[in-house]
Amino acid sequence: MNKTRSPIVQALLAEISTFDEAAAYRRMLPAGCYTEPEFFAFEQAEVFSRTWICVGRVEQVAERGDCFSWEVAGEPILVTRGEDGEVHALSAICRHRGEIIPCPEKGRALRCPLHFWTYDMQGRLAGAPRMGDAAAIATLRETVRLTQLRVELWHGFIFVNLDPDAKPLGPSLAKLEPLWAGYEATGVIDVPPAMSDTPLPWNWKVQVENFTDAYHPEFVHHGTHDFAPSIMPGDGVRFTDMKPGDNAIVRSVPMKTPDGGMMKDGWGPDAAFPAIATLTPEQRSRVTFAMLPPGMTMMFAPGTIAYTLIRPAGVTATYAGSDRVTYGGWLLPRSTIDLPDFRDRCAAVREGGSKIWAQDVPVNVGMQAAKNSRYLPEGIYGSLETTLQQFNVWLLEAYKRADQATR
């Protein structure tokens, strides 16, 4: 065990190291994984810093010089469209003495607010006032550059990985590829999510477990989710296998009639976002929920792909942005965006999503609070909880990988 780790983290990792995959299918992770600030710091350093994190969409940096700020594993980053036309992810930490650099106004260079060192959109030093004569500045310009981070684009989503040795993202999401064709045949446009400005008061794992749980909708979402049930005569939830290296945990559920979607009272037959004609009949009759751990969830529905970005800020403080918490996070065809009553339709989707969300909030609060109980069970999983077990295995692998890497 790594000697620099806190005793709390060491004890939790020791407990987890007794789990094999079968144990992860049988029981929940120790409560401390959800409650200990030190374990959260370990996750940030070893899980969020070594996995691909979705930070936004290419539309946000459509033109050269565009920039947005984000945070990955607590690190401030800048996502830019460089002079070379490519998307870049840069550490926002100035190479002079480490101030945090914000995004500039459009058309301006990146400029550190402290001593006004400037950088181009690819992070190369452009100017360093009063740092010497032209030759000295020239030397600095040749050698100083904001730290470049790994970037991969996936269907217009920008993913960043702080680990320079990380395996490529694309193959790990292969099982989602067949879902895209029908949406891309029409062409979809991003309506970006607004991030919540107040963190949700639970651990990031509670957030994604709630998302992926096929067992609870029948009970928690009575009235709002009955149209897309996990159990239906002759049909029901379908899970997918998890192969080593997979980074998508997927389930799909049928709808009672095709072409349904989100309405103002939840899932229903008259979707506010009309069904996309180029989708397969199968896609027009099911909703697919995909978790891309640790930082993203997606819903592939007949009328839209809705996504959520999750950014933990503390062990029980989780920022999220999408229709489940805030407005947006929708990929939509132009034909939908051009509808004269598009705003009303967005409002209906938001209303339906927030009714579902309002049902989830108290159970998430309860799940988080119970992690402090001395009576917390190890858990008993049923057949509708396959995705939760798959997430356990994913976490177990991530924790063990981190533990072994630093022994």
Ligand code: FES
């Ligand atoms: S710290 Fe950035 S210019 Fe000095």
Ligand SMILES: [Fe+2]
């Ligand atoms: Fe829910």
